[in-house]
Structure formats: C-alpha cells, structure tokens
Amino acid sequence: MQEATLAFSVSATSRAKRDYEVDGVDYFFLGADEFRRRIEADEFVEWEEVYPGQFYGTLKHELRRIWNTGKHPVFDVDVVGGLDLKEIFGPNALALFVAPPSINALEQRLRNRGTETEDSLKKRVAKAHHELTFANQFDAVVVNDDLDRACSEAFRKVSDFLNGSLTNAPSASTP
Numbered sequence: 001m002q003e004a005t006l007a008f009s010v011s012a013t014s015r016a017k018r019d020y021e022v023d024g025v026d027y028f029f030l031g032a033d034e035f036r037r038r039i040e041a042d043e044f045v046e047w048e049e050v051y052p053g054q055f056y057g058t059l060k061h062e063l064r065r066i067w068n069t070g071k072h073p074v075f076d077v078d079v080v081g082g083l084d085l086k087e088i089f090g091p092n093a094l095a096l097f098v099a100p101p102s103i104n105a106l107e108q109r110l111r112n113r114g115t116e117t118e119d120s121l122k123k124r125v126a127k128a129h130h131e132l133t134f135a136n137q138f139d140a141v142v143v144n145d146d147l148d149r150a151c152s153e154a155f156r157k158v159s160d161f162l163n164g165s166l167t168n169a170p171s172a173s174t175p
Contacts, residue, residue, distance in 0.1 A: 005072055006072050007073060008073075010026070011028070011057065011076065012030055012035065013035075032053055035057070039057075043059055046058050046077075046085055050078060050080075050127075056077070056078065058075065082095050082138065086139075094157065095138040096154055099135060100128070100144060110124060142154050
C-alpha cells in the first residue's frame with residue numbers, strides 16, 4: 001500500500017475554531033443550528049453530540065470527494081463515530097482504536113498542549129476513561145506510547161487490510 005491511496009476525511013464540528021485551525025482543513029466549522037439543519041437534511045454519514053451543544057460528524061460529501069479521487073478515507077473520530085462507521089461499512093472498514101499508554105499520560109499530554117481549561121481537561125479525561133471500555137469492540141488496538149512505533153503499527157495494519165481484506169470498495173454514490 002502506498003500512502004497516496006489514503007486521504008484524510010475532514011470532520012465537521014459545531015465547536016469554536018481555535019486560532020491555529022483552518023476551516024475545511026482541520027474541521028468544517030459549523031454553528032450548532034447549521035449542524036442541526038444538516039442533520040435534518042441527512043447530510044451526515046454519522047454524527048454525535050459529543051458534549052452538550054458540541055456536535056461532531058462525517059459529511060457525506062466529504063466521503064464522495066475522497067472516493068471520487070479513487071482513494072480510501074481515513075477517519076479520526078471518537079469511539080461512537082468509529083463504531084458507527086464500522087457498522088455502516090462492515091467488512092469494508094478497519095476500525096483501529098488508538099489508546100494512550102495510560103490515563104495519566106493522556107492527561108499530561110493534554111496539559112502540555114495548553115489548549116484546555118481545567119474544566120475541559122477534566123471532561124476530556126473522564127470521556128477518555130469511558131471510551132477505553134470500548135476498545136475490545138474495535139478490530140485492533142494501537143497503543144500510542146511511542147509515536148513512531150504507533151504510526152508504523154497502524155500503517156502496517158491498514159496496509160494488510162487494504163491488501164487482503166477489502167471486499168467491495170464503496171462507489172462514489174455510497175452512502
């Protein structure tokens with residue numbers, strides 16, 4: 001597998017854009033009302049209200065954009081989104097759970113980033129603790145204790161999957 005066969009799927013969110021983020025690159029930033037309007041219009045493959053008033057989801061047009069280039073989408077979604085995508089695409093999806101080496105290590109990484117308030121940090125750590133209970137529902141778990149090793153392991157798993165397990169590639173009209 002060559003990396004050129006993969007393309008990152010940009011998620012949509014209703015949360016506020018951080019100063020360093022670019023709309024359409026990091027996320028598609030939508031207001032909560034616009035996000036709800038698009039839910040009603042059936043524009044999402046999957047979506048979730050991750051935190052009260054903060055929605056995240058995968059827009060159907062984003063998948064069509066990737067498939068129209070002949071590539072396979074790579075998602076960076078939370079546990080519910082990952083399991084939803086696995087249910088939707090079944091054997092044509094590889095669901096990898098990327099786990100921190102420990103909750104304490106995750107908390108330290110978030111603190112070092114400097115993007116969280118104490119309140120948001122507590123919410124994110126609590127959510128991560130809960131999400132770890134779902135790891136066994138994924139196809140494989142990659143522990144991110146060393147970034148280079150974790151990336152190599154994930155790349156190997158994706159490569160093996162694409163070279164042997166993809167049965168029916170979705171068409172540009174799916175979903």
